[in-house]
Each structure stands twice: as structure tokens, then as C-alpha cells.
Amino acid sequence: MFSIQNTTNISDWDKYLSDLDKYLKGLGFGKYNQTSKGEDYAYWISHGDQYQVGILVYDWRKHLKHTAEKKVSLLFECMLTGISGRCYMVVSKEIELPEFEKMSETFYESMINYFD
Numbered sequence: 001m002f003s004i005q006n007t008t009n010i011s012d013w014d015k016y017l018s019d020l021d022k023y024l025k026g027l028g029f030g031k032y033n034q035t036s037k038g039e040d041y042a043y044w045i046s047h048g049d050q051y052q053v054g055i056l057v058y059d060w061r062k063h064l065k066h067t068a069e070k071k072v073s074l075l076f077e078c079m080l081t082g083i084s085g086r087c088y089m090v091v092s093k094e095i096e097l098p099e100f101e102k103m104s105e106t107f108y109e110s111m112i113n114y115f116d
Contacts, residue, residue, distance in 0.1 A: 002019060002020070027045065040058060053101060060072065
């Protein structure tokens with residue numbers, strides 16, 4: 001399995017982003033050029049009409065004076081769908097996608113009772 005967070009020894013960030021793209025698209029994620037939270041782009045996948053899981057990608061290399069230790073960082077997001085209103089879970093933590101997918105399912109199950 002491709003580790004999206006184990007980036008401590010990466011020297012070729014372009015290859016990492018290419019591998020990330022292949023990995024996520026292989027899982028059925030679509031790539032979107034959006035900037036809703038200042039990201040460079042994002043990957044999203046729907047889980048029926050229940051919720052969507054997103055991975056927002058930030059490429060800090062474009063900033064000449066960046067101080068980020070990691071040149072690329074990820075933000076995980078889960079958005080409930082098919083509800084009246086908006087409900088998100090946002091996680092910025094060193095976790096892998098399977099763990100976040102489980103968190104998203106639990107989040108959906110715990111929150112759906114609060115929406116009609």
C-alpha cells in the first residue's frame with residue numbers, strides 16, 4: 001500500500017505527487033482544481049449519498065521563503081451530503097487514508113441523526 005504520510009525521506013517531491021495522484025485515482029478519487037481552503041488542488045470521492053472524503057494538497061515549494069519542513073502537506077476532509085445544511089470534519093494529522101476513511105464513516109453515523 002502507498003503511504004501518503006510517510007514523507008520523511010522524500011527527496012523527489014514531484015515523484016511523490018505523481019505517485020499520490022496514481023494511488024488516489026486508482027481508488028476512485030477525482031482530482032479537482034479548487035482553492036476553498038487555500039489548497040493547490042484536492043481529491044474527492046463520494047460514499048453514496050451519505051458523505052464525501054477529500055484530501056486537500058498544499059505544495060509549499062511554490063513559496064520561495066517557505067519554512068515548512070515538509071514540502072507538501074495534506075488536509076483530510078469529510079463532508080456530509082444529502083442534508084439540509086453543511087457539516088464537515090477536518091483533520092490535519094499524520095494519519096493514513098484507511099484510518100481517515102474509518103473516522104469519516106463514524107463521523108457520518110454519529111452526525112446523521114442531527115440533520116433531516
